[in-house]
Amino acid sequence: MILDIIVPVSTDIWNKEVELEAEKIKSPGIQVRVTSLTKGPVSIESEYDEAFASPCVISQAEELEMNGSNGVVIYCFGEPGLHACKEKLSVPVVGLREAAVSMAKILGDRIGVISTIKSAVPRHVRALKHEVHKVVAVDMPVLDFVNVRELEKRIEMKIQELINYGCDVIVLGCGSMLNIDIKRMQNEYGIPIVIPLDAAVAVCEYLMKNNLKQSKLTYPFPPVKEIK
Amino acid sequence: MILDIIVPVSTDIWNKEVELEAEKIKSPGIQVRVTSLTKGPVSIESEYDEAFASPCVISQAEELEMNGSNGVVIYCFGEPGLHACKEKLSVPVVGLREAAVSMAKILGDRIGVISTIKSAVPRHVRALKHEVHKVVAVDMPVLDFVNVRELEKRIEMKIQELINYGCDVIVLGCGSMLNIDIKRMQNEYGIPIVIPLDAAVAVCEYLMKNNLKQSKLTYPFPPVKEIK
Amino acid sequence: MILDIIVPVSTDIWNKEVELEAEKIKSPGIQVRVTSLTKGPVSIESEYDEAFASPCVISQAEELEMNGSNGVVIYCFGEPGLHACKEKLSVPVVGLREAAVSMAKILGDRIGVISTIKSAVPRHVRALKHEVHKVVAVDMPVLDFVNVRELEKRIEMKIQELINYGCDVIVLGCGSMLNIDIKRMQNEYGIPIVIPLDAAVAVCEYLMKNNLKQSKLTYPFPPVKEIK
Amino acid sequence: MILDIIVPVSTDIWNKEVELEAEKIKSPGIQVRVTSLTKGPVSIESEYDEAFASPCVISQAEELEMNGSNGVVIYCFGEPGLHACKEKLSVPVVGLREAAVSMAKILGDRIGVISTIKSAVPRHVRALKHEVHKVVAVDMPVLDFVNVRELEKRIEMKIQELINYGCDVIVLGCGSMLNIDIKRMQNEYGIPIVIPLDAAVAVCEYLMKNNLKQSKLTYPFPPVKEIK
Amino acid sequence: MILDIIVPVSTDIWNKEVELEAEKIKSPGIQVRVTSLTKGPVSIESEYDEAFASPCVISQAEELEMNGSNGVVIYCFGEPGLHACKEKLSVPVVGLREAAVSMAKILGDRIGVISTIKSAVPRHVRALKHEVHKVVAVDMPVLDFVNVRELEKRIEMKIQELINYGCDVIVLGCGSMLNIDIKRMQNEYGIPIVIPLDAAVAVCEYLMKNNLKQSKLTYPFPPVKEIK
Amino acid sequence: MILDIIVPVSTDIWNKEVELEAEKIKSPGIQVRVTSLTKGPVSIESEYDEAFASPCVISQAEELEMNGSNGVVIYCFGEPGLHACKEKLSVPVVGLREAAVSMAKILGDRIGVISTIKSAVPRHVRALKHEVHKVVAVDMPVLDFVNVRELEKRIEMKIQELINYGCDVIVLGCGSMLNIDIKRMQNEYGIPIVIPLDAAVAVCEYLMKNNLKQSKLTYPFPPVKEIK
Incomplete structure (x- = not known):
């Protein structure tokens, strides 16, 4: 198949x-x-x-x-x-969005989504308003994600921000957030992180x-x- | 302007x-x-x-x-x-949809929308599910709307169906429902009918x-x- | 007519x-x-x-x-x-309220309303709870609105507060907020402001x-x- | 007191x-x-x-x-x-309404309200739309409720109608539905009936x-x- | 009886x-x-x-x-x-929960619940998410409530926190919060406090x-x- | 694993x-x-x-x-x-319920659940009220499901009933509905059927x-x- x-x-x-x-x-x-x-x-x-x-x-x-x-x-x-x-x-x-959010809802009740640039946020909020708790942005254009270290640093900042806001599950809100050390972050922040590809x-x-x-x-x- | x-x-x-x-x-x-x-x-x-x-x-x-x-x-x-x-x-x-529905909500509480072919209904239901009470179809392709008498007959049937279902305002759910005698229908069925163009x-x-x-x-x- | x-x-x-x-x-x-x-x-x-x-x-x-x-x-x-x-x-x-809110919803997704005295807020919250994002008050009795400069100053403070809270459209929540320079505020704060009279x-x-x-x-x- | x-x-x-x-x-x-x-x-x-x-x-x-x-x-x-x-x-x-509906919600999940004349229904629907399952009317003016037998007969018809519609609790939607044999109806129809006075x-x-x-x-x- | x-x-x-x-x-x-x-x-x-x-x-x-x-x-x-x-x-x-929350809703629109330990909060949030505005915890195990003075002090802190958050009614979210001087707190903080036992x-x-x-x-x- | x-x-x-x-x-x-x-x-x-x-x-x-x-x-x-x-x-x-309903929501918008005995329905309605469109029962005790032909016949009746009611996806609402020819039913009724085990x-x-x-x-x- x-x-x-x-x-x-x-x-x-x-x-x-x-x-x-x-x-x-x-x-x-x-x-x-x-x-x-x-x-x-x-x-x-x-x-x-x-x-x-x-x-x-x-x-x-x-x-x-x-x-x-x-x-x-x-x-x-x-x-x-x-x-x-x-x-x-x-x-x-x-x-990606429907699959990631469906799986995230089995893991917790208040999903936080990490998106790309700030202006990308409102359309996800519109699509997900009854489904997720908060959408934030790393404030980097997708094509800059090749700078993985910077991306990773910003994702961690946003994870902390979403936890402080009351979220209990994180969803990476872009298919191009690749090569991120999710396993480490899950352990460090004590929160499940859903990768949309998976x-x-x-x-x-x-x-x-x-x-x-x-x-x-x-x-x-x-x-x-x-x-x- | x-x-x-x-x-x-x-x-x-x-x-x-x-x-x-x-x-x-x-x-x-x-x-x-x-x-x-x-x-x-x-x-x-x-x-x-x-x-x-x-x-x-x-x-x-x-x-x-x-x-x-x-x-x-x-x-x-x-x-x-x-x-x-x-x-x-x-x-x-x-x-058309946002304008017609916004105006209809000032006129009543349970909006009924009349769409075109049956397969056009689900996407309007998806877009309007929290906004309207019911979406039905005249079951005619848009390009057949030149047959105004037939269209008019079917619209009247659907108005009655929507009233029976509890709707209190009708919205015509297509821009091509033209030349319909809306004024007469409003009087006959005692229900406001919103034309999306207007x-x-x-x-x-x-x-x-x-x-x-x-x-x-x-x-x-x-x-x-x-x-x- | x-x-x-x-x-x-x-x-x-x-x-x-x-x-x-x-x-x-x-x-x-x-x-x-x-x-x-x-x-x-x-x-x-x-x-x-x-x-x-x-x-x-x-x-x-x-x-x-x-x-x-x-x-x-x-x-x-x-x-x-x-x-x-x-x-x-x-x-x-x-x-005024239903007209202003209906129009505001076409302009954005999270409406902020600016009301008069603080004790006027709860009844608007009750009426609009599913419709708007936030209601705040300029904390002036209506009959003091003849002091337009003070009113204008306070409205601007509240616009900024509502933007910080995530609102994307402002509605003036009183018919007596007259002679306000809305055009300037719209430009300065980059947010649409709905005047209920209009x-x-x-x-x-x-x-x-x-x-x-x-x-x-x-x-x-x-x-x-x-x-x- | x-x-x-x-x-x-x-x-x-x-x-x-x-x-x-x-x-x-x-x-x-x-x-x-x-x-x-x-x-x-x-x-x-x-x-x-x-x-x-x-x-x-x-x-x-x-x-x-x-x-x-x-x-x-x-x-x-x-x-x-x-x-x-x-x-x-x-x-x-x-x-009466808030008290009766609050108590009814402890007894079941889908409240049916029995109102007076048909034109009295829409305002209760508007007030209770997120709270109750269905509002129906006995179709008698309040001042005719002195005819208790007729009222009782019509209430029973409406109880059956509301049960068929899926309601699991009945609320009498008027203070003037007095002298009704509620105890008998509860037993006969197997559904709790909330009297707003109580x-x-x-x-x-x-x-x-x-x-x-x-x-x-x-x-x-x-x-x-x-x-x- | x-x-x-x-x-x-x-x-x-x-x-x-x-x-x-x-x-x-x-x-x-x-x-x-x-x-x-x-x-x-x-x-x-x-x-x-x-x-x-x-x-x-x-x-x-x-x-x-x-x-x-x-x-x-x-x-x-x-x-x-x-x-x-x-x-x-x-x-x-x-x-206790259904009774207290039903009564609280007659008193106001945004209920704040005070629970016991922090880890007790999420299950009440899950049960009450459409019903209450906020759930907080005094961060004391139930069996420590015999220390009434400490409990009282922490309840007062949480009342203030819930008022600041916009709540207009307080519900004590545990049956073991006994011997608390609720009457004094109601007067001091100007907010109704619902005791679930009552x-x-x-x-x-x-x-x-x-x-x-x-x-x-x-x-x-x-x-x-x-x-x- | x-x-x-x-x-x-x-x-x-x-x-x-x-x-x-x-x-x-x-x-x-x-x-x-x-x-x-x-x-x-x-x-x-x-x-x-x-x-x-x-x-x-x-x-x-x-x-x-x-x-x-x-x-x-x-x-x-x-x-x-x-x-x-x-x-x-x-x-x-x-x-089973959370998994089946999550997957079903990716396939359509109005989920119909087929449960066991009639008295089993209300608790699923309570758990799923914001998630599914309708719950019905085959009206057989679970322990009678060994009579597979009878069960199959009743499931088909309920599929038709749920389609008529407007459902677009079916979820089998019990783990013991085994050995059913789901593939044939999907083809015959033209509707996806989610088996909770899978x-x-x-x-x-x-x-x-x-x-x-x-x-x-x-x-x-x-x-x-x-x-x-």
Whole structure:
């Protein structure tokens, strides 16, 4: 069975690392394919970016389904094109945000999300307002995350801030927060930290193995029509 | 002051009528411009359609702003690209759904929405679940609405169904339900019926005249970046 | 068409200014009439005041309807008599609070309201608890608002406090906060500020022009009976 | 200690029976005084009626407090003047609706309320929407409740209707549903039925005996001012 | 009529005082019996403690019912076994938490609860999240409450903290906070303070006197079966 | 790594089948141990049953943890002892209900749960009221589920009933609904059906593999104390 991870940006700089991480956690019978986009924004930090990424994500997902995909993860906390893909595809489609938040809710009651730049926060608040306790930002653009040490330092500051605010579970609110020493932080701060990649792969594998996909009563196939 | 109405489909068959209606209700100092898209789907009946329409709507809105727009209405109950436009533009942007529902809530407590095809219902339910009491469908594709008599007949059936279900205000859940004899239906069924065009023009004019626009604290300008 | 503004206090000191403001924003075909009460409290700062103002407001509204009114605005954020008027009258009736909050919700997600004296806050919190993010007070009795400079200074302090608290839209929570330089404050603090007069006139005109009024399914005519 | 029951209508036809019922359930150390109004509507079946009753209720409550009252019950499910009395008085004030619904919530999860005329329903729905499961009406004006047999028959029909709708507790939604054989109905329909008089007397006695009253942080004394 | 108070711990050190307090507030026709458990934890400060206390509480309640009980109060804010007792018994069963919070909601809008040790807080937050504004802890184990002066000092600190946080009513969140000078604190801090014993006795007496018990539609008798 | 499944009843008739099912879906590195209780009720169909099962579940879970467990599933939709185990254990603990509902919410918006006997429904409604759309019962005691054909027939009737009611995802609300041909039903009724065993094993494996467990900020270790 093939599990596809679409990194919904027009750069492949994250693909290798995402693939390495996914390989570590996937089940034996599952083959992981990681692809990014040829068109669209280079990173997703606003609803504007999401809107321009969405049609590219959908087209990619449709193509992957034709090429044997058994399940698709949209590898971005903003989940561009998620609902449209749930409508269009016959295989399960999972977003980072819904998977991470669902798993986090089993671990505690007041979820704190750590996002990227400050202006990325309001759209997650809008999407999650009944689901999470607080969303904060490391205040770094996604493309600067290659500076892992600085990112790690800021994530730790935000973990402490969220604990002080009453949160009991942390969710990393971006797919590009990679190579972070989460195990150490969990021990040091005494709080579970959900990495969205792990949550999304677990949820997608579960759906694939159990013959489940999004309900077509709620995500009906879109009517076929002309798109100019 | 120029109020722009973007009909977010790749056909101009609705433009003339929308313009005529808007001319009737707009205030004297306001000039209405109605445009549709050159690219994108011919109608919006799914999140899939919305995703393909959104980038075209945004580009159009950006261009209209450069051409002197003072306010933009996205003329579709699905509101493709609305939040992205609220981020990107410096003038107020208003969607049919938010305007119609806001006005309806002043008139009553349990709003019933009449949508197009059955498969269009779930996405409106998802968007409005805490806001409205019930969403139903006339079960006609948008492009068949040129058959006004049939549409009118079905709308009346749905009004009765929504009243029986306990609704106290009706909202027409599509911008293309035009030429309907709403005045007669209001009298006959004894229930207020909100036409989204009227609501959106009123809200947008209000914002334009009073120097208001979406909060940049919640809809910050998107970071400038490469979009391939 | 006649739009009536009832200033629900037993003093006419605000009428002239309200009329001047309303004249500026009303549409050409609309005639504005501003009246206050001959009986009742001189200002509305508690549910106690509201209870004594309500029957006077209702009687006034009934009389104005007989004298050709096409729509009524109850010009107080506490909205004394609003629901009873919605029951009794056949023309649309709009309160400052519902109009301002409805418009504010289109501009952002976390509304901050600025009220008058501290003891006026709890009743607005009770009425708006699911609708707004925070209610604060300038801590000045309404009748001291003639000291506009002091009022302006305190409003600015409260705007900053509400922004720090996470609000993204400000609503002035009293009809008597007049002659304030809102345009400057909006620019300086980078946040939209909704003036309830403007919102209520826009909503009421919209309803009047589009032949809409409160649903009689939810605001049925009260049974005729003896009132001693 | 004196417990005052204000029947907020301008007729004393209910006073004797209310007093007899209250005498049965009150505690030994408590003296019950039942009064009605000299002004105001003869029955309360709308927000219109409530608005005209409210100032009379408040004045009466103020006078009773001066005459030694230790606690006041406003004997109407619409609770005219309740919040204003909570502000103005220094002794506890309790409404029928809040007392009955609070007690009912201890007995079950889905409360069904039986109201008077059909047009009385929407205002209770508005007040209780997050608190109760369903409000229905016996479709009889309050002043016809002297026909006890007919009233009883209709109440039984509504109990069955509410059980079928999924309710697990019944609340009689009017103070004038007197002389009903509730004990028999409870046994016959297997559902607890809350009589608002009993609940309100229990709550008010509890507050009086334990030196409790409404929080002045939320119901502050109204500012003293001129009321013309 | 016999009102039973079960102190759900395997120590009888609280029984005498609870009985004395209950004797002061109970109505004349009511006989109060106070019992504790012979098995189970010595205090209840976690869901773990509650789980081990629950079967003992239920067995005790069943036995008391056979011995003529007319109503049962489970004398712990954690309410171990409450819902199971509501299923199993034919007489009313009331928990401290539900009674105290129901009464508090009549007094104000934002309830603050004062609990015992810090680790006892999260389970009350989970149980009450939609009902109360804030839960804090005096940070003392229940068995140290015999040090009444220290307890009193810490309760006062927490009252001030809860008022600063916006609470308008205080609920003592433990049955063992006895001998506290509540009357003085109410006057000094100007906020109502609900003692759960008083609330639970009032609610239970009300149910007993009025022939009410938990709805069997929602708390059906458990199916009879083998328990090894 | 060892994943323990506790079937919280005092019979081992389900163990073999649960083990067979779990073996099919577990990941290669995971060893599954299935145990039931030696004490407690033979089936769980009420809060009464849950209360008597809980301490036995907790003791068993503590023992399994000492015997090398890396994660525990409480194999009952009523989840007896779940929160207490989350407090007491240092390894992740997962209940059937929370796992199944979390996964179902990724598949749709309106979850329908199929429970056992009618009197088992209210407690699930109470636990899930904000999470699911409807709970119904096959009206068979758990111990009759060995009659698989009858169970299957009744499940199909309930699936149709839930679809008619507007549900878009089905959750089997009992661990003992085994050997049902879910794959056929999914195809026939066009709706995803979540089997709680599969969901709970997936969630528990995810937590085990990713070094996650319930937050100790919300499920703190219970204070050590005497339990008689």
